[in-house]
Amino acid sequence: MMNGNIKNNSSIYLLLSTFVAALSAVYVVTSCTHPTAIKCRPNQASSEDFVLLFTGNWAGHLEPCGCTDVQLGGIDRRTQTILKLAPDPCASLLLDAGPLIDRQDRQSQLKFETFLYSLRQLNYDAVSLTPQEIILLRENLALASDQHSPVICSNLSPDLMEKYSLMPFLRKTLRCDKFRLDCLIFALWDPRQISEPHLAEKFLLQEPVAAMKELLTAQNLSPDQPTTDTLVIVMLSTLNNDNLTQELLQIPALDVLVTRGSAEEPELCPHGRNSHGPLELTTGQLGKYITRVGVPFGNSPHDMNLSFDPVAIDSAFPRDPAVVDLIDDYQARLKLENLIEDEFAIPRSPLSQGDRFLGSFVCAGCHLEIYETWKKSNHSHAMDTLEHVKRNFDPECVACHTVGMKYEGGYRSMKKTAHLANVGCEMCHGPGGRHLDNPSGDYRRFFTSCEQCHDHENSPAFDANREEYIRKIQHWPDSRN
Numbered sequence: 001m002m003n004g005n006i007k008n009n010s011s012i013y014l015l016l017s018t019f020v021a022a023l024s025a026v027y028v029v030t031s032c033t034h035p036t037a038i039k040c041r042p043n044q045a046s047s048e049d050f051v052l053l054f055t056g057n058w059a060g061h062l063e064p065c066g067c068t069d070v071q072l073g074g075i076d077r078r079t080q081t082i083l084k085l086a087p088d089p090c091a092s093l094l095l096d097a098g099p100l101i102d103r104q105d106r107q108s109q110l111k112f113e114t115f116l117y118s119l120r121q122l123n124y125d126a127v128s129l130t131p132q133e134i135i136l137l138r139e140n141l142a143l144a145s146d147q148h149s150p151v152i153c154s155n156l157s158p159d160l161m162e163k164y165s166l167m168p169f170l171r172k173t174l175r176c177d178k179f180r181l182d183c184l185i186f187a188l189w190d191p192r193q194i195s196e197p198h199l200a201e202k203f204l205l206q207e208p209v210a211a212m213k214e215l216l217t218a219q220n221l222s223p224d225q226p227t228t229d230t231l232v233i234v235m236l237s238t239l240n241n242d243n244l245t246q247e248l249l250q251i252p253a254l255d256v257l258v259t260r261g262s263a264e265e266p267e268l269c270p271h272g273r274n275s276h277g278p279l280e281l282t283t284g285q286l287g288k289y290i291t292r293v294g295v296p297f298g299n300s301p302h303d304m305n306l307s308f309d310p311v312a313i314d315s316a317f318p319r320d321p322a323v324v325d326l327i328d329d330y331q332a333r334l335k336l337e338n339l340i341e342d343e344f345a346i347p348r349s350p351l352s353q354g355d356r357f358l359g360s361f362v363c364a365g366c367h368l369e370i371y372e373t374w375k376k377s378n379h380s381h382a383m384d385t386l387e388h389v390k391r392n393f394d395p396e397c398v399a400c401h402t403v404g405m406k407y408e409g410g411y412r413s414m415k416k417t418a419h420l421a422n423v424g425c426e427m428c429h430g431p432g433g434r435h436l437d438n439p440s441g442d443y444r445r446f447f448t449s450c451e452q453c454h455d456h457e458n459s460p461a462f463d464a465n466r467e468e469y470i471r472k473i474q475h476w477p478d479s480r481n
């Protein structure tokens with residue numbers, strides 16, 4: 001049967017998010033506890049669906065960078081979003097398909113921990129993590145299982161599952177009035193995506209499709225038949241592998257397959273729901289959306305008309321103070337561990353042939369007029385901007401708002417290297433040491449291009465207004481545009 005009720009156009013999600021935003025005043029934040037302590041709320045009259053909410057593929061974006069005011073996302077804006085999309089936790093599922101982070105450095109570890117505490121705070125039913133994240137969770141951070149949402153991995157051997165306290169699947173029965181929907185949630189890792197030998201050795205994986213079928217059979221479900229009373233969801237948390245996806249799409253018992261796309265916006269994959277297999281969707285990237293899938297009450301999973309709505313996390317959703325606290329703690333740890341000064345926490349590139357950074361003030365000695373023009377530009381107080389939003393100890397922000405943080409001899413702290421704070425001359429022109437020694441020698445003009453900082457994410461207006469941006473900082477003769 002074809003699915004006749006897939007809503008995949010932006011006007012619908014806009015409508016939905018506006019509708020949801022309009023309701024923002026009505027709901028109060030309920031304080032959240034661990035999933036086991038959830039109290040069911042009475043069903044809201046307006047909803048006629050069981051609601052499945054999916055997130056994932058965060059690439060470390062706890063919150064948008066704040067470089068412009070039109071950015072979507074933020075884990076702290078989700079409490080209200082979730083409350084509005086799925087007011088009754090007993091009639092909804094909240095799942096994260098992972099991964100949470102995209103790097104292995106110390107900052108990402110701290111972020112990972114913050115993600116886990118936040119997801120628990122938000123009462124996620126379960127999450128799917130990557131092998132690297134599991135190692136981080138159990139070996140580096142040594143978090144106990146009650147400190148985070150349940151983690152599913154369905155194709156790991158039982159002894160490893162136990163060793164890492166993972167669940168092979170989650171079963172949850174959604175309830176609303178007389179309606180019931182049994183859900184089974186699996187998460188698979190693709191062995192072909194685990195390339196690092198130490199991980200492949202550590203995680204002896206079962207072939208995902210075979211493991212999946214075995215688990216279904218053990219639950220008295222035939223993998224080759226559409227289920228009549230159970231909704232089966234599979235999340236793939238390792239990178240997309242087309243072969244594996246294709247194989248999973250052929251399993252009639254599956255209803256929803258969550259894969260990892262590359263677009264920021266959640267997508268409904270083109271195969272839609274074919275006559276046998278599941279509906280394939282992605283969660284979008286960078287934490288900008290929540291994907292809502294609606295399952296009409298009273299429909300059997302067998303002939304269910306699932307609806308699909310990507311919901312943008314915009315600033316109409318207020319921040320949850322409890323999650324803001326978690327993010328503040330994370331920022332406090334970045335400061336406490338002083339990652340920017342720690343030469344080993346961040347890789348630093350060497351400067352060519354013993355060159356060195358001087359600071360813009362030294363340039364003023366010979367280029368006073370230019371220095372004064374620069375002083376009046378926003379580049380000269382980029383660090384104040386970060387201090388103002390309390391992100392001046394966050395390496396990810398400081399890298400673009402100072403000179404040379406990712407280089408030897410670059411910005412490290414206001415105490416040690418105040419002369420390299422802000423987007424100074426040398427961040428565009430390159431280290432000036434050798435130029436000072438020999439001003440008439442060759443001085444490389446482009447160290448960092450405008451677009452390396454003014455990219456799509458941090459300066460979305462740049463592309464269309466390039467001339468205007470350049471004019472604003474011009475300190476060279478008009479003839480040399």
Ligand code: HEC
Pocket residue numbers: 358359360362363364365366367425426429431432433435436439440441442443445
């Ligand atoms: C001791 C004086 C002096 C200092 C200090 C100095 N410059 Fe210069 N700079 C010069 C002179 C002189 C020229 C012109 C050289 C020429 O035209 O041959 C020049 C040229 C330049 C040029 C143009 C290079 C070119 O190839 O056209 C840039 C860019 C520049 N300086 C940037 C800087 C920056 C950035 C600093 C600080 C890190 C700096 N200068 C510090 C004296 C100085």
Ligand code: HEC
Pocket residue numbers: 378379381382383385386399400401402423427428448449450451452453454468469470471472473
């Ligand atoms: C190292 C990163 C970096 C590079 C390279 C860079 N910028 Fe910027 N730019 C910034 C930051 C950060 C700000 C915001 C400063 C603030 O307001 O605190 C900014 C702000 C600006 C603004 C002010 C925008 C406004 O609010 O009106 C202009 C104009 C601008 N940049 C132009 C340029 C141009 C043109 C180039 C290339 C020649 C360039 N920038 C290269 C980081 C950079």
Ligand code: HEC
Pocket residue numbers: 064065066067068069385386389391394396397398399400401452453454455458459460461462
């Ligand atoms: C890739 C480089 C880059 C990174 C990383 C970066 N910024 Fe920026 N930031 C910019 C640029 C470029 C601008 C200027 C944008 C414009 O005016 O078009 C800017 C502007 C800002 C502004 C000024 C906005 C305004 O309304 O004037 C704030 C605040 C800011 N950034 C905060 C942050 C924070 C917080 C982080 C870290 C989470 C961060 N930035 C990371 C490049 C960056």
Ligand code: HEC
Pocket residue numbers: 360363364367370371372374379423424425426427428429445473475476477480481
């Ligand atoms: C945001 C990037 C950026 C910053 C910051 C910046 N410049 Fe430039 N600068 C440029 C660009 C772009 C040009 C034009 C290069 C060209 O014409 O080829 C330029 C040109 C110059 C020139 C050559 C002027 C001429 O007459 O041709 C000098 C000298 C210079 N800059 C010095 C400085 C000094 C000194 C500072 C700091 C006080 C500074 N710049 C800050 C991007 C920057």
